[in-house]
Amino acid sequence: MAFLDFSGLSKSYPGVRALSDVGFSVPAGHVHGLMGENGAGKSTLIRILSGDTRADEGAIRIDGVEQRSSSARDAFDAGVVVVHQELQLVPDLSVAENLSLGRFPRRMGIVDFRALYAAVGRTLAEIGVDIDPRAKVASLSIGERQMVEIAKAVMIDARVIALDEPTSSLSSRESEILFRLIGRLREAGKIILYVSHRLDEIFRLCDGCTVLRDGQLAAHHPTMEGVTRETLVSEMVGREISDIWGWRPRQAGAVRLSVEGIAGTRVPEPQSFQARAGEILGFFGLVGAGRSELMRLVYGADPAAAGTVRIDGETLSPVTPRRAICAGLVLCPEDRKADGIVQGRSVAENIAISSRRHHSPMGLVRPSREAETADRFIASLRIRTPSRRQDIVNLSGGNQQKVILARWLSEPDVKVLIVDEPTRGIDVGAKAEIYEILYALAEKGIAVVVVSSELPEVIGICDRVLVMCERRIAAEFARGDLSEAALLAAALPDQATPRFAQKA
Amino acid sequence: MTATIKRILLGEQGLLVLFVLAFAVVSLTVPNFLTERNILGLLQSVVTIGIVACTMMFCLASRDFDLSVGSIVAFAGMVAVMVSNETGSIPLGLLAALLAGTLVGFVNGVVIAKLRINALITTLATMQIVRGLALIASDGRAVGINDPAFYSLALSRFFGVPTPVWIMAILFAIFAFVLNRTVFGRNTLAIGGNPEASRLAGVDVDWGRIGIFALQGLVCAVAGILLASRITSGQPNAATGLELSVISACVLGGVSLAGGRATMSGVIVGVLILGIAENVMNLLNIQAFYQYVVRGLILLFAVLLDTLRSRALGRR
Amino acid sequence: MTATIKRILLGEQGLLVLFVLAFAVVSLTVPNFLTERNILGLLQSVVTIGIVACTMMFCLASRDFDLSVGSIVAFAGMVAVMVSNETGSIPLGLLAALLAGTLVGFVNGVVIAKLRINALITTLATMQIVRGLALIASDGRAVGINDPAFYSLALSRFFGVPTPVWIMAILFAIFAFVLNRTVFGRNTLAIGGNPEASRLAGVDVDWGRIGIFALQGLVCAVAGILLASRITSGQPNAATGLELSVISACVLGGVSLAGGRATMSGVIVGVLILGIAENVMNLLNIQAFYQYVVRGLILLFAVLLDTLRSRALGRR
Amino acid sequence: QDVKIGFVVKQPEEPWFQDEWKFAQEAAKEKGFTLVEIGAEDGEKVQAAIDNLGAQGAQGFIICTPDVKLGPGIVAKAMANDLKLMTVDDRLVDNAGNPIEDVPHMGISATKIGETVGQAIVDEVKKRGWDMASVGAIKVSYDQLPTAVDRVAGATSVLEANGFPAANIFNAPQAKTDTEVALNAATTVINAHPEIQHWVAVGLNDEAVLGAVRATESVGIPAANVVGVGIGGAESAINEFKKPSETGFFGTVIISPKRHGYETALNMYEWIANDAEPEKLILTSGQLATRGDYEQVRKDLGIE
């Protein structure tokens, strides 16, 4: 019987021990969960498996044969396919080309496009994804891109498939497609490594799981028998977390953000909504419902064609991110790699970039003050980094997300905080802390707008929820009326109207 | 009405449409422009730029940069002439030149892809080294061609069109095919579009880049041979500044310096725009100093239109 | 032992350490190198490159590119001389030159940031336009300086060191401070790291870029004035090819062309390496053609070391 | 005392300067002094070169300056470094544009050499019996370089003085001084005037004129209908004469790099070693060489 076996894996980066002496094995036909806090070493393990990085010590064996992959190509040849945490697609190539990159069907060096489109079309249909194989990836939404990445794993007849947080940008509907797919792969006898911060997914999918903590093996469960939520959380975080939502009642005050009739290229019809002081307003919807696009218009990240945005009654016009920030409206963006992190700059710099104008007299920066702020957030958000001087690209995905949050939390005069997918890729422990911070901000009188695709999160933390469907605000729910069924029903488009999406 | 015009001008084929319009205007207004002789002369004048642009397109599309092309053209021309003279055999001379060009390109590629030295700096360095070698080999002098058969390369014609123009046209066709239909071409675009993703997908990025540079060297050698034949000698200081003209032509033709985007038709239009601009300025007898200014303005204007077009298409 | 050496050479200060080593070797082996005269001569020879490198560093760090610096230097020099001659007032001449330089830079910036035209093409265009203007203004001939007081700008000395060298040193200090300690400098690096993220974080990316180009123009004008004063005339052909030397110096000094990485100390070392290489080749009487080759090899070698260093530091 | 002399030239890649250096080295070998060759393409490099020479203990230098207006700066720099100064080829001028007479100079007037070209063309055109009024002239110009402007102007002035219609002189501007650029510019001119049967060509140097000649060939004008006369007489011109059949490149006005290189170096040596100040002004003249007599002319000038 086939199996995947890790033994004694260790890997260090300057100042960080990402993995130390990790060993476990997974039998064929199993879906194995890999869990741990942000920075625990999950992605590192997967990168080693994919040949992208080399371990300092230790070995990986498949069916007892030691793998010596030193490139992605070698790993492929050994039957290993990896869907990485950060999307790895080429925007200007077609979906089909992306899916067969590195393995084009060819005749004498010439790509057989007919065969390619046919094969890809078949695969996509098979897994139930409605995307044109000829469409350029640049024209797809993030969720659709994620599905393309996942389709990659199916296209190739691999023995080992590793998925690093594949659902972090999928809607529940798309996640369902993925879960069905994983079920099929498992039946076909593949070995599947599944990284996720979502415990319910682990319980639903996995045959066993492994927990990493600080680069070490914290627990290994060959089966899920007797494993509970509580055990996993305490193995991951090292402490008990009773109620991760921790919601408590708040008093909504005056209207702080008032959006009237705003519209733009990707939100064609004028939309209006208000957010009040001390309230946490949720935006729920399926992927592509237009939530992110709406928030980008409100923030001025994209130019609005019509509408007004008022903060405490003052009109911002036209809105630009800079004006918005000065007026106390900030947005923590959804796509951290493209719109969030400033590559090549330190953690401290990434935190200070926006707020430093408040404490830089005559345009002179004050490094000591920025250092202090950075250290404060590194401690309070438990950002795993060797120092505040570390280049942000070297942080794990979840820790990058925390740094971006810290950037906005360090803004002094915030009146309205919009966070788009605030806990994407964030571990349970940190999630609870982030919710706590959002509550504290709301209680200080800030209007907090949370855009989220995670139904439990929306229900767990929001005081009021607006549901978007096909780029319109379709329904509103007070906290008392929140239920999964109601929200989903409001988010799903009418059967009559075809779903707007896909091809741009 | 205006919407339609806008759609046509700023559409996918906008550059081409604009080019056709501009060509029509020039043909009608500039005396002596639209004559067979002049058009053939114009085409011959863009042979070097056109040929080198074929592979520069690949280079830019893969997010690289090659400043050494002018030096390789000169060097290969020198080699062709010197070896032909030495051995008395033109084929041997041509072979040596093609090998020399490919070798320089290959070295560029290896240094850039394997030692991971910045392409700009590497090719800036080889640009100087190779120019130096050309000068050293010839002691800084032009080397005359002994065997007049060598000239016929440039002087011969098929169906009234000079051979170099045919060669350029054939290379355009070949490289359009290579870019769109071969694994090499698609990988090139992938490497430029997202090097990291390409590497993770198992594309051999290093060897892809090396291949592009080697091909660039080979194609520069072809251009160098034709140039030597046209000017009937190998000149060590030929083709200085070629790199900027070629890169301009490519960018005019919509090749993105950020990698991942290129079309052969665009590059051809870019090459022709540059050639027509020079030709028309001379036909209109615009003073040399004003030519600088006009050249700059045309460049700006053409790219501005392309930018508007891309923006209208909603690309970022 | 070897580990220690490796650590020192490839450490954060590796380029500096290497530079000091190389300097020591050169001082010991090359006759006449380490004399006060020669060092002062050397420093004077890098004044133009050094001054322009200050702002080119900002330009590259913000992921932009400026090819027009050489033309601006020449143009500003011409303006300084012509206006001084015309009005009889040197201060007026200098002011006009500074304004002219800033204006060109500002136009570059606006075209690049607001019209969103590729920086390479924009500055390639202004490089030609501005050079053309300089040629037109002077009819292609150098313009002599009427008032000898203008020369004293370059000839005067403080504590035995020529004024231009002082000015360069002061600009080094100023721009090191600007880069590290001002919001403008930090924003420059952020823009280079990720322009979109910077914009969303409230950085005024457009005006930041415009500011950098305008500053670049101003600084080029300073260099142009000093150059005119040193060569006692305004020359429309001055400083051709300056852009490549300056960019080389910056990249040698570790400025990343992909934006987001720059240090003043690195750039100073880069400038000095180039200057020393030229100086030593002439002291050793290396033949002109071999100088090309040596120059290329030095460039490659210096960047190779820096690459090794970066890799050892685990940067990508 | 060890004598060290600098020889600074404006375009080290040009064959002409290679030759000057070569002959200067001959003098150095003969007299046993050190010759330091430095290429300095612009004013700033000239300054650095002079400093460099001073630093390495040279006593004097000879320069062909990138621009004659650099005169006052060069004189001042030479003085500051305590170096003796001579100029070759191009004579320094002061700010008012007058020659700086204190500096010994060996060279040739650009206008005069242009006139020699013009005269050679006129003579040949008359000899071939063409109708002056129907001949076209390609003026390959490089206006950025004052020497080039003067040379070409000298040539066309002689053409016009001999009845050549000014309207038939067509400008083919070069953006760079290489043959390909001249070829492209000249092609446009020729194609714009298909009615003209006979062509003459002038330009800054041999390479420029060669470009024009190649252009006539590429459109199929027979060699017998073309008279191009270049300036310089280095390899690129000689190659033309060595071609098996005659081309439109009729001749070149050779100036002697031997005198310019060897004699200036020798004079500088005498000045330093024996305090024998050279003549303030030596003007050499250009001599026309054609296919028939170039070997003899070169021998006469002491080249080869």
Ligand SMILES: Nc1ncnc2c1ncn2[C@@H]1O[C@H](COP(=O)(O)OP(=O)(O)OP(=O)(O)O)[C@@H](O)[C@H]1O
């Ligand atoms: N190239 C690198 N250079 C330096 N440190 C690195 C590098 N890559 C990863 N690390 C560090 O290694 C540790 C493990 O990172 P890894 O990405 O494996 O975490 P993870 O478990 O996937 O976290 P997340 O849940 O946030 O994705 C982190 O502390 C990270 O900062």
Ligand SMILES: Nc1ncnc2c1ncn2[C@@H]1O[C@H](COP(=O)(O)OP(=O)(O)OP(=O)(O)O)[C@@H](O)[C@H]1O
């Ligand atoms: N660059 C783009 N080009 C074309 N269409 C786009 C682009 N970006 C987004 N879209 C489309 O706009 C629609 C709205 O996307 P948006 O990101 O706002 O949805 P969302 O509700 O925030 O969902 P999520 O962020 O979870 O994907 C999607 O259908 C998407 O396909």
Ligand SMILES: O[C@@H]1[C@@H](O)[C@@H](O)CO[C@H]1O
């Ligand atoms: O530049 C020219 C050079 O080409 C040679 O002809 C001698 O004179 C110089 O002025």
Ligand SMILES: [Mg+2]
């Ligand atoms: Mg991870």
Ligand SMILES: [Mg+2]
């Ligand atoms: Mg969204």
